[in-house]
Amino acid sequence: xxxxxxxxxxxxxxxxxxxxxxxxxxxxxxxxxxxxxxxxxxxxxxxxxxxxxxxxxxxxxxxxxxxxxxxxxxxxxxxxxxxxxxxxxxxxxxxxxxxxxxxxxxxxxxxxxxxxxxxxxxxxxxxxxxxxxxxxxxxxxxxxxxxxxxxxxxxxxxxxxxxxxxxxxxxxxxxxxxxxxxxxxxxxxxxxxxxxxxxxxxxxxxxxxxxxxxxxxxxxxxxxxxxxxxxxxxxxxxxxxxxxxxxxxxxxxxxxxxxxxxxxxxxxxxxxxxxxxxxxxxxxxxxxxxxxxxxxxxxxxxxxxxxxxxxxxxxxxxxxxxxxxxxxxxxxxxxxxxxxxxxxxxxxxxxxxxxxxxxxxxxxxxxxxxxxxxxxxxxxxxxxxxxxxxxxxxxxxxxxxxxxxxxxxxxxxxxxxxxxxxxxxxxxxxxxxxxxxxxxxxxxxxxxxxxxxxxxxxxxxxxxxxxxxxxxxxx
Numbered sequence: 052x053x054x055x056x057x058x059x060x061x062x063x064x065x066x067x068x069x070x071x072x073x074x075x076x077x078x079x080x081x082x083x084x085x086x087x088x089x090x091x092x093x094x095x096x097x098x099x100x101x102x103x104x105x106x107x108x109x110x111x112x113x114x115x116x117x118x119x120x121x122x123x124x125x126x127x128x129x130x131x132x133x134x135x136x137x138x139x140x141x142x143x144x145x146x147x148x149x150x151x152x153x154x155x156x157x158x159x160x161x162x163x164x165x166x167x168x169x170x171x172x173x174x175x176x177x178x179x180x181x182x183x184x185x186x187x188x189x190x191x192x193x194x195x196x197x198x199x200x201x202x203x204x205x206x207x208x209x210x211x212x213x214x215x216x217x218x219x220x221x222x223x224x225x226x227x228x229x230x231x232x233x234x235x236x237x238x239x240x241x242x243x244x245x246x247x248x249x250x251x252x253x254x255x256x257x258x259x260x261x262x263x264x265x266x267x268x269x270x271x272x273x274x275x276x277x278x279x280x281x282x283x284x285x286x287x288x289x290x291x292x293x294x295x296x297x298x299x300x301x302x303x304x305x306x307x308x309x310x311x312x313x314x315x316x317x318x319x320x321x322x323x324x325x326x327x328x329x330x331x332x333x334x335x336x337x338x339x340x341x342x343x344x345x346x347x348x349x350x351x352x353x354x355x356x357x358x359x360x361x362x363x364x365x366x367x368x369x370x371x372x373x374x375x376x377x378x379x380x381x382x383x384x385x386x387x388x389x390x391x392x393x394x395x396x397x398x399x400x401x402x403x404x405x406x407x408x409x410x411x412x413x414x415x416x417x418x419x420x421x422x423x424x425x426x427x428x429x430x431x432x433x434x435x436x437x438x439x440x441x442x443x444x445x446x447x448x449x450x451x452x453x454x455x456x457x458x459x460x461x462x463x464x465x466x467x468x469x470x471x472x473x474x475x476x477x478x479x480x481x482x483x484x485x486x487x488x489x490x491x492x493x494x495x496x497x498x499x500x501x502x503x504x505x506x507x508x509x510x511x512x513x514x515x516x517x518x519x520x521x522x523x524x525x526x
Contacts (some may be wrong), residue, residue: 123412
């Protein structure tokens with residue numbers, strides 16, 4: 052992918068003239084992404100006699116003799132593993148969800164292996180309140196699920212991590228260990244963990260950490276969380292009035308003015324599902340989220356799909372669902388709504404990530420276990436939506452890495468070093484694939500208008516407003 056950040060990255064290498072950099076930055080940011088993508092056709096930028104390509108400047112592997120870059124730390128935000136649906140649906144009572152034998156127990160109270168999942172190791176967690184380091188706060192989401200949300204005839208509750216999801220999380224942990232094991236020196240004490248206060252996210256984190264730590268590690272790893280009502284790892288419509296307002300207006304706009312392709316697809320689905328399901332799943336309001344949730348969960352667990360859907364329809368369901376939620380947040384709407392939506396949906400969390408990055412702590416891996424409605428706003432904030440045409444899958448991850456250029460001298464406290472800003476870089480990965488890399492200073496500039504200066508105050512609206520109730524999908 053060729054982005055404005057890549058162009059500025061090249062200019063920083065090829066030019067030491069600050070005025071040229073500033074002028075180029077203003078010019079490039081005045082263009083639409085499509086304009087400069089066309090201008091840079093073939094993903095090659097030519098400046099005078101110099102030719103540069105993304106591939107030629109890929110960061111070399113850490114530890115090689117010729118490497119000039121060193122991985123300092125990394126933040127990885129991932130979605131939980133495969134789970135059962137989070138919505139009820141009439142006519143599907145015949146489906147037996149008996150896929151939770153290995154994870155159907157309290158999470159965070161103990162680690163180890165289970166009979167049903169001998170290939171998954173659950174790391175013991177010590178879950179504490181982020182606000183005061185006190186015990187894990189009450190989770191109304193889990194409490195509601197335990198009391199009344201069991202699927203008939205099975206061992207699973209609504210929205211519960213399944214055995215398949217635990218296995219996916221274990222594999223993610225193995226991939227992260229390969230990627231970051233050397234950086235953290237294979238020491239679990241160099242991992243800082245965060246999660247929403249929902250059992251499927253905590254269980255996913257437990258399995259991820261189980262693959263990253265030795266079986267000999269018996270110390271519980273501390274995980275920070277918040278009360279559901281206070282959480283900001285997903286768009287919080289309970290305490291952020293402005294975010295609630297943006298989502299409501301986006302929902303109304305999506306429902307009232309669907310494009311031709313959406314209308315056509317809704318007509319197709321009306322012939323596939325029952326009239327009761329059409330209403331219950333919100334398809335009558337052009338809402339794809341609930342129906343998609345059922346289809347994806349059924350397919351992930353190799354259950355028989357009760358509807359005749361071909362591959363094209365499944366892909367369109369995924370794409371339209373992503374477009375719908377992105378629009379709720381502000382994507383594809385006016386510039387002010389998009390900017391505000393980015394600030395209030397996940398901007399508070401991203402601000403914390405940036406502040407941690409600027410501390411440049413050595414060899415620390417920050418892990419955050421959350422939801423699809425965490426990754427979607429993050430994709431928007433990080434400029435990854437244009438190349439993303441599908442909903443973030445189970446255990447999808449976004450990594451924000453801090454790299455140091457060892458060929459740039461340390462800035463002297465007594466001498467102003469013009470190249471000191473060129474010492475640190477940010478690299479963004481999505482599901483392990485590099486999306487772009489950029490100077491840390493340029494990354495901060497990119498996010499400057501996308502992060503809140505005061506989340507609490509910016510969440511307020513002048514005349515108040517009705518807050519949206521939080522749904523089981525955490526959106």
